[in-house]
Amino acid sequence: MPAKASSERSTASGLSRERIARVALELADQEGLDGLSMRRLARELDVTPMALYVHFRGKDELIDAVVDLAARELKLPSERGPWKRQLELLLRELRRGVERHPSALWIRRERPLMSPGVMRGPELGMRILLRAGFSKSDAVAAWRALFSYTLGFASFSSTARVENARHHARAALAALPDDEFPALVSAATEAVDAMGGEDQFEFGLRCLLDGLQRRYLDREK
Amino acid sequence: MPAKASSERSTASGLSRERIARVALELADQEGLDGLSMRRLARELDVTPMALYVHFRGKDELIDAVVDLAARELKLPSERGPWKRQLELLLRELRRGVERHPSALWIRRERPLMSPGVMRGPELGMRILLRAGFSKSDAVAAWRALFSYTLGFASFSSTARVENARHHARAALAALPDDEFPALVSAATEAVDAMGGEDQFEFGLRCLLDGLQRRYLDREK
DNA sequence: ACCTGAACACCGTTCAAGT
DNA sequence: ACCTGAACACCGTTCAAGT
Numbered sequence: 374m375p376a377k378a379s380s381e382r383s384t385a386s387g388l389s390r391e392r393i394a395r396v397a398l399e400l401a402d403q404e405g406l407d408g409l410s411m412r413r414l415a416r417e418l419d420v421t422p423m424a425l426y427v428h429f430r431g432k433d434e435l436i437d438a439v440v441d442l443a444a445r446e447l448k449l450p451s452e453r454g455p456w457k458r459q460l461e462l463l464l465r466e467l468r469r470g471v472e473r474h475p476s477a478l479w480i481r482r483e484r485p486l487m488s489p490g491v492m493r494g495p496e497l498g499m500r501i502l503l504r505a506g507f508s509k510s511d512a513v514a515a516w517r518a519l520f521s522y523t524l525g526f527a528s529f530s531s532t533a534r535v536e537n538a539r540h541h542a543r544a545a546l547a548a549l550p551d552d553e554f555p556a557l558v559s560a561a562t563e564a565v566d567a568m569g570g571e572d573q574f575e576f577g578l579r580c581l582l583d584g585l586q587r588r589y590l591d592r593e594k
Numbered sequence: 595m596p597a598k599a600s601s602e603r604s605t606a607s608g609l610s611r612e613r614i615a616r617v618a619l620e621l622a623d624q625e626g627l628d629g630l631s632m633r634r635l636a637r638e639l640d641v642t643p644m645a646l647y648v649h650f651r652g653k654d655e656l657i658d659a660v661v662d663l664a665a666r667e668l669k670l671p672s673e674r675g676p677w678k679r680q681l682e683l684l685l686r687e688l689r690r691g692v693e694r695h696p697s698a699l700w701i702r703r704e705r706p707l708m709s710p711g712v713m714r715g716p717e718l719g720m721r722i723l724l725r726a727g728f729s730k731s732d733a734v735a736a737w738r739a740l741f742s743y744t745l746g747f748a749s750f751s752s753t754a755r756v757e758n759a760r761h762h763a764r765a766a767l768a769a770l771p772d773d774e775f776p777a778l779v780s781a782a783t784e785a786v787d788a789m790g791g792e793d794q795f796e797f798g799l800r801c802l803l804d805g806l807q808r809r810y811l812d813r814e815k
Numbered sequence: 816a817c818c819t820g821a822a823c824a825c826c827g828t829t830c831a832a833g834t
Numbered sequence: 835a836c837c838t839g840a841a842c843a844c845c846g847t848t849c850a851a852g853t
Contacts, residue, residue, distance in 0.1 A: 388836085411827060422827085424837050432827065479700070485750075487766035492775060499777035510784040517751060518743070518798030525746020529706075530738060545708035554713060556720035563731040577739030580805030581798075588801050609817085632846060643846085645818050653846065 388420065390428050394438040398474065401439065406476040411435075436480050441490035443477040446470060449497050456505035457582045460498065464523045464578060467494055471527040478528060495520070511589045522581055526574050539565060609641065611649050615659040619695065622660065627697040632656075657701050662711035664698040667691060670718050677726035678803045681719065685744045685799060688715055692748040699749060716741070732810045743802055747795050760786060 396417055401409040411432055415422040429435040447470045450462035471478050480486075495516065502512035543565050551558040617638055622630040632653055636643040650656040668691045671683035692699050701707075716737065723733035764786050772779040 584801030
């Protein structure tokens with residue numbers, strides 16, 4: 374019987390694309406992106422490194438599957454209520470997804486991954502914007518801005534990183550010469566306290582949404 | 595005589611933190627972040643891998659020096675004119691810096707780097723915001739949003755990546771089932787055309803600045 | 816102080832072989 | 835079709851030794 378390529382049937386040793394990707398995601402979550410190696414993953418699965426190459430062409434393909442898997446976990450919000458509220462919920466969920474699987478974000482470095490799993494978020498975002506009255510190209514621009522802000526915040530202000538980073542930051546800020554960095558030194562306490570909070574994220578997000586509405590929607594009235 | 599990228603003559607013992615970091619940055623620019631290895635860098639410098647460890651404790655310390663070097667290249671704008679204009683110029687320059695040295699961005703993954711070189715930008719940003727009338731904690735929040743947006747855009751919408759990515763994106767969007775992704779498929783042309791332009795960046799930036807002004811400054815009047 | 820050379824414990828991947 | 839085992843060309847870093 375011919376098997377579909379994407380079928381999740383497990384073989385004698387219990388290996389399948391599904392299972393490999395899931396264990397790889399767990400491994401990356403626990404040990405960080407550097408901990409996710411083909412050899413380490415094979416060890417985790419009690420299998421030879423080369424066994425993985427039966428299911429994936431190489432590490433890149435495996436990694437794409439891992440990111441897609443992580444993206445599928447997102448619980449997309451319902452499409453009810455004001456458009457700004459819908460986008461808030463969507464981007465909050467996107468950020469929480471990245472928070473859960475930080476390494477999945479850094480995996481998407483050079484090549485843009487556009488598998489169906491990862492495109493569910495963008496699809497919903499575009500739908501909300503189009504329905505709100507944005508033209509196609511305005512909607513694309515608006516989504517781009519919202520998306521950049523959200524992933525940028527998750528990348529450089531993640532709470533996970535912040536917990537480890539806070540004392541480091543405090544020391545680094547204290548070490549800056551205050552004749553050269555007066556603004557930073559004077560606001561050091563505020564800066565450290567403010568690192569990576571969910572509130573900070575939501576506040577910036579609302580500012581961006583306000584601005585988008587003004588520039589794209591209100592101008593025609 | 596083999597043509598070297600670096601112009602200055604190196605004597606037999608001409609190794610220094612400065613020179614090592616500069617060659618490392620060139621290497622990362624040319625070959626990507628994966629091309630920057632201690633062994634490869636040593637080969638480039640006609641030296642044993644271990645010679646580098648005389649000047650740097652390890653790869654992490656070297657990499658911090660590389661990022662700091664890249665950050666020092668930024669030509670910060672003058673502090674004249676309206677505050678929104680000043681921030682526009684600053685963040686545009688920040689984005690261009692990342693565009694010039696894409697790998698420097700991805701280096702800052704786990705640990706937050708706060709060397710004097712990289713803090714010049716944040717310092718100026720904070721100064722502008724404080725002078726504009728933002729309170730300390732509002733200024734921190736505002737900078738955080740602007741910074742996240744800028745680096746997020748540079749990370750996920752870089753023109754460098756886009757040139758390589760455009761046809762890939764076109765194919766990937768075309769491959770999405772349009773009953774499941776109606777919004778994306780209908781705006782595919784706009785989405786591909788709009789990828790990573792400088793205009794897109796500036797437009798989103800202005801929206802964010804507008805929103806920040808409304809939420810933080812105008813509310814008190 | 817500055818650099819070399821050998822060594823250790825890792826990588827991703829190819830290739831030939833086993834079942 | 836699925837997996838093993840050995841091999842190749844890489845890593846970062848330690849340690850002892852040379853100058």
